[in-house]
Amino acid sequence: MIVNDILAGHHARVLAHVEAVLPHADPARVHDPADDLGLMREAMIYAMQGGKGVRGALAFETARLLGVSGETALAVAAAAETFHAYSLVHDDLPAMDDDDLRRGRPTVHVKYGDALAILVGDALQALSFHFLASIDDPAVPPGNALVVLQRLAKVGGHLGMGGGQWMDLSAEGRPPVTVLAHVETVQRLKTGALIEWSATANALLSGAPPAPFETYAEAIGLAFQIQDDLLDVLGTEAEAGKAVGKDAGRGKATFVDLLGVEGARRRAQELVDEATGALEDFGQDAEILRELARFIVTRRS
């Protein structure tokens, strides 16, 4: 499928950039006989591998639409993907979701231990801000870069990803909240905020109106989570590359619980229509972003 190839191409660029930018310790200056810092660098790169790279692709494709330079697009894509990777590494920890498998491979803490996994997540978060603070583009006023940075910091705050993860974790063992607004809130904080950031950052950097991208991203963010819930119920571990059926086992309320399988599918499709419609003004140029929206509800992992 063509979207898969486009995603793979974008993600390969992000990975190459992370590897190129992530410094090796200078042995003359850093006295590390056991090369612990080299192992940490390796674990950071491991954490970035194997993903689909949806957030990076959103950054690249919106940049193309808006005429943002390739270097700036790469910085935004790398920031989005390192931020995403950091959150996955921490969410997989035994104290959190306790997942052993991610993207078909052992999770970072299974391979490198809990302590290094915590530190790798921390360093990846810092790295994502590093990418943004390093944007050096005559077409991007530094003040715009600060705004985009501030928004990413908000995504990482307690009313963003971390808060969503905490609401999700805290729900375990309680009677499931059967209010759709609640499930949507958790999703918006946990997944939607970073997707929205990835799709709007280039507009904010270049001074273009972010509204169509906000509408697009809000819709695909929600559709993404609905599809995740469907895959958790219907998918197989081999296809998903991670454990499935966990939500039911934990008594979490999901979109499938609230809407049923057919209702969830229908809602996801409505959201895709909304997303593709939001980019109408960009005509044929936005076709890859529209394909990406469709891909989100047809993907198997």
Next chain:
Amino acid sequence: MIVNDILAGHHARVLAHVEAVLPHADPARVHDPADDLGLMREAMIYAMQGGKGVRGALAFETARLLGVSGETALAVAAAAETFHAYSLVHDDLPAMDDDDLRRGRPTVHVKYGDALAILVGDALQALSFHFLASIDDPAVPPGNALVVLQRLAKVGGHLGMGGGQWMDLSAEGRPPVTVLAHVETVQRLKTGALIEWSATANALLSGAPPAPFETYAEAIGLAFQIQDDLLDVLGTEAEAGKAVGKDAGRGKATFVDLLGVEGARRRAQELVDEATGALEDFGQDAEILRELARFIVTRRS
């Protein structure tokens, strides 16, 4: 002692600022019946309380010396202290140093659980970048703010605090490295980098030469760690507000092992002299920073 009062005053300002800036969830927009987000906010504030606030004080006092505005100084101080607090919360986790006591109180994971402690640390890191990205001061070019932000991101990277912590953790169970350069490297990464950032950020923001502050900060950073090692050997838990005697139990090489108690004291004093000398050009205005350097090697906790 007067330095204690100055530190307490500065730290109270930072805490008030963090509480004021950290948003409450808007119940109309965020459907959180159990107020999990309120608990997360509370845990973030808990993590900030009780510290000495040395890093914040460095920011305030260097700002005063350089004529940097009070608001910008507050942003830098808050960024330094939230970043420091995040690293302590994560370092205290069972998978890391496994400490139950910090600043005389239960550590964040003891009080709120491991999952929330991980998320609180993550959100505090994001918050520190938020403070910096929000600097809005006609005397600070946005490009300078980006440089300062980039430097903080470096402190948080694998060749900064996290790398130092990882080298320190990895050393457990290995034969102690008896090379002074190695112990100094671990210290510089783990503690020195953030102290140096805190003392130089205002110079970089305002365009003043950072060199005297770099010399000052490098010296007090090292002196700080030597004093920590001395307190670990000689101090009592009641005075320190945290467990003592842990380094020896873990076979970590410390400055006291390498230099002896008297040698370590002498080296710390030399470093204090170096630090106070570096600020000579600022005359009487730098007296509080000089006092702070002296305080670092006389403190009991």
